[in-house]
Amino acid sequence: MDAMSEPSQLPLLPFVAAQPLIDHHCHGVLRAAGGATAGAPADAGPDLAGLLNEADGAATADGMPFDSLAGLALRRWCPPLLGLPPHASARAYRERRAALDGEEVTRRFLGASGLAALCVDTGYTPAGLLTPAETADLAGATAFEVVRLEQVAESLARAGGRAADFPDAYRKALGERVSAPSFGSVVVGFKSIAAYRVGLELGGRRPGDGEVVAAVSRWLGGKAGADGRPPRLADEVLHRFFVWCGADLGLPVQFHVGYGDRDIDLHRGNPLLLTGLLRALEPTGVPVMLLHNYPYHREAGYLAQVFPHVYADLGLATHNVGARATALLAEALELVPLRKFLFSSDAFGLPELYYLGTLLFRRALSAFLAARLDADDMSYADAERVTGLIGAENARRAYRLNG
Secondary structure (H helix, E strand, O other): OOOOOOOOOOOOOHHHHHOOEEEEEEOOEEHHHOOEOOOOOOOOOOOHHHHHOOOOHHHHHHHHHHOOHHHHHHHHHOHHHHOOOOOOOHHHHHHHHHHOEHHHHHHHHHHOOOEEEEEEEOOOOOOOEOOHHHHHHHHOOEEEEEEEHHHHHHHHHHHOOOHHHHHHHHHHHHHHHHHOOOOOOOEEEEEEOHHHHOOOOOOOOOOOHHHHHHHHHHHHOOOOOOOOOOOOOOOHHHHHHHHHHHHHOOOOEEEEEOOOOOOOOHHHOOHHHHHHHHHHHHHHOOOEEEEEOOOOHHHHHHHHHHOOOEEEOOOOHHHHOHHHHHHHHHHHOOOOOOOOEOOOOOOOEOHHHHHHHHHHHHHHHHHHHHHHHHOOOOOHHHHHHHHHHHHHHHHHHHHOOOO
């Protein structure tokens, strides 16, 4: 089933519907995210409400995430792929989903997404998560890996060693993750979650090894987690060091920006705070990928316009705003050069999020381009070309993809 086939009957421009998408930032699907698992109750399945948005705890109780634009979008577009009518109730949807084989559910949604390649962030890998290759195989796509910078440091901390040896050990470990990928897929980039740990106000100056050693001593001198994990990695010097190490290897560096779970202080996730670091990184020529960006998508567009190495996307905001995706995309494209905007789903856990991310993106892009065509703001050939750029070619060029 492709992105234009039943049951969606989307009123898409034909070239938007047919465009194979490169998802330049996403995550794996939970193995139990299909239907029921062996031996489980008939209505067992994934925590749909908990995975549908960035909330947790009481905020996901009583089906509250379904009473949102994201929840309405799921109930509008996803039930037909399971043999239910659009707008099926959350209860009917859960029951039908649980009655199907888990892999079949995942295959239906990923297969209907129209993906050519996935750049999978492997920094968060809870038990039961499909590998990049497994996820891509169910989508009929090619898998690539994005290495999370902080995860490499935390792995070194768990292995022990002296703080004095950390700078060289980190550089070596990061290089090894590229030359010998942990998950078998080619590594095409790195990701920083500095926004979650210290905010995005990172200095532009490359820290010296002495500063790094002192920062590591502070970090590892903190209180370890109850399960023996290293203390929370929240030192600006270290996050800046990680970014420079990634840049030295010549691969794109992604930054989480803006909207995320409640572990982030949203006001510290404004991409304008990265301006000094972006200026410092510009001579390296390494692409900087600003992920998600909502509600700072206009700021991200400005940065992508004024810095030649900066790119932007909408990521998880696309499915979270549901029917408002068209308006959001139009805002995001106000300033950003069309050769600097990429598609991303940031899907995690639920295969529905891949499907919603691609479907709502196609609908939004089609509506945006159709309005431009109706107003004679662009030619039909230009609209086709822009679709190819945003849907795949910008990612292919920035990440130097071969698949």
